[in-house]
Amino acid sequence: MSWPEFGIIAFRVVVTFVLLLVVTVINVWAERKILADMQSRIGPSRAGPWGILQTVADGLKLFFKESVIPRKVELGMYLLAPFLAIIPAFLIFMMVPWGKPFMIGDHEVALQGADLNIGLLFILAMSSMAVYGVVLAGWSSGSKYPLLGAVRATAQAISYEAAMGLAMVAVVVFTATQGEGGTLSMAEIVERQTGTWGDISPVLSFVPRWNLFPQFVAFVIFLVAIVAETNRAPFDLVEAEQELVGGFHTEYSGMRFAMFFLAEYVNIFSMSAIAATLFLGGWAGPTFEGSLPGLISGSLPTIYFLIKTYAIVFIFFWLRATLPRLRYDQLMTLGWKRLIPAALTWLVISTVAIGFRQFGAPWS
């Protein structure tokens, strides 16, 4: 590997990491502010303009707090769990392309942590890994509430991961018809959503070529599944303040608690980014190349990506302000009896329809 290539990779990883951290800091503040608006309150308003530095203040406070270690914990696992929660959260976002690749000399710089050809599988693997952080934190705390939270997390994550994966499969099958062969690479999936649906009918020439339109059912299933996967209201049974104190992180304090907190918000943003990439075309959008200065038309895709992602992040906050928490059996019913059958049915319908379009009816 030559030095310029190494430099480009280092640049990609560091910039993606920093972007994720900055966006997470803003997300925590944005959630509090949006929830406040939905409840006729003001929300954080003291630290910085509009309270935007509130997250920084909270982080500093937690950093200087004592990290209490209860006597009965399994020390090794207890110390490891926050890292198990946060590392997969960051790794997931590394797969997401957040801007249009550009050229420096004859080297292409992709605005993405890493473009694996198994990107989607890696995302599924990492989102399963994230459950280990929660489960081990709950188990190693040696206390009843965290343990209950951990047990809930296990069942919940397994149920909803199936629906999430099936929704992704429908997209992958559909994406395979949009170009040369199938692909699991996130960059390639975005690439195939550029342009409009104009080739199907001239009426649709203003409709962007997003997977959202042909795969709307999969989008809805995916949306529900990622809310459950990130343990957010109304599926926050893992934390469930009213029942389980703090759930799996009851026995954590100081910076270790902050890492769980950070992981939750990083996961929200990563999962929203993945939803935006799979269904809303990621960074795809009109860049007006030639009529605008290069710097602006080059950064427009990143802006499109952030707008689409934040639209989905906003849905997370909106749901949290609106819906009460599901009962545990309702959670399981929704996962196993509604979402998975719906996802399987949609996968069959969508695949059959694609087959008809591709190969014609079998009897003809």
Next chain:
Amino acid sequence: MGVIREFIKGLRVTGGTMLRTITGEELVTTEYPKEMRQKPPRFHGRHVLNRYPDGMEKCIGCELCAGVCPAKCIFVRGMDNDPENPTSPGERFGFVYEINMLRCIFCALCVEACPTEAITMTHLFEMSTTNREDAIYTRETLLMDEKGGVPHMFPDDELADMDELAVADGWVKATAPSGMASYQGVKMWQGTPGPGDWDPEPGQSELDARSPTEDDDG
């Protein structure tokens, strides 16, 4: 599909509230020290000892306020007026008047009991201190000066709002006969310097005249 309709209904409630809050229409929070809310006219705040418009003290040292006080926080001692140079129009005046604000429950029974409307309440409630002794308000702090200005314990405090202290007179008496129909529009208290004359309280005939379908908050 009923579930989905209910779900969308819920989203509309929160989303609509958000839009109305952003435009300020439904925002109920006020940033308190920065913006003070208008208090209701009969708000029970800090006490004040009134004077007549000619500068004489209203308090006659009868100790009825101390007697009625359920928290036993008022201490009054009366003294005979100097006939040459009287402090109050009556025989006696209150030469010691102390209220322990840590005990006071702001029930305004002292205001009800006072036969001369000497003690009334203002709209000021920011009275926190770092010292228990500062919470005992003496005659010097409670008594208004001859122009009607009310002394403040901590005039340099950023929460010291002199306008709130200027709201004081007999009309905070809940049992005043002005509530009776025959007294409608009749002023039932004497003025003080400073706050001067209040308009008589509106009677209830205006409220009664309204149609019952109108939204009546109280």
